[in-house]
Amino acid sequence: MSTRTRSASGSLSEEVPLNGNKWVRQTHRWLSIVFTVTVIANFIAMTQGPPPAWVTYSPLLPLALLLFSGLYLFVLPYATKWRSRKAAPSTHEWQGGPR
Numbered sequence: 001m002s003t004r005t006r007s008a009s010g011s012l013s014e015e016v017p018l019n020g021n022k023w024v025r026q027t028h029r030w031l032s033i034v035f036t037v038t039v040i041a042n043f044i045a046m047t048q049g050p051p052p053a054w055v056t057y058s059p060l061l062p063l064a065l066l067l068f069s070g071l072y073l074f075v076l077p078y079a080t081k082w083r084s085r086k087a088a089p090s091t092h093e094w095q096g097g098p099r
């Protein structure tokens with residue numbers, strides 16, 4: 001598998017490495033849905049009186065996973081820049097050929 005692919009969002013003009021990034025981003029996306037569902041479930045459960053503890057705490061696991069995957073996504077561009085700066089002063093044009 002190629003180490004460099006086109007930006008997933010299309011909003012970035014430059015190419016970014018998406019090796020581990022792609023599935024972490026997808027995981028973060030879907031965890032956000034799981035988290036949202038657990039929060040909504042809490043509100044619905046609260047209309048029936050105090051919800052059981054497992055309902056109350058159910059958003060915490062997806063939230064914890066969101067935190068770690070989100071921090072990874074946050075650090076990634078800086079880690080990429082740091083790595084490419086070590087390789088060459090300007091690597092934006094570099095397409096992965098021999099150097």
Ligand code: HEM
Pocket residue numbers: 025026028029031032033035036063066067068069070071073074075
């Ligand atoms: C808990 C701490 C969290 C951290 C540190 C975090 C961090 C991040 C970061 C750094 C990105 C990438 C932004 C970029 O494109 O450069 C991101 C994307 C995203 N986050 Fe979070 N996030 C957190 C929690 C959440 C929560 C609670 C939700 C929603 C319920 C959420 C939903 C999303 C979505 C939908 C994306 C876009 C994913 C994609 O590119 O497909 N995040 N987050």
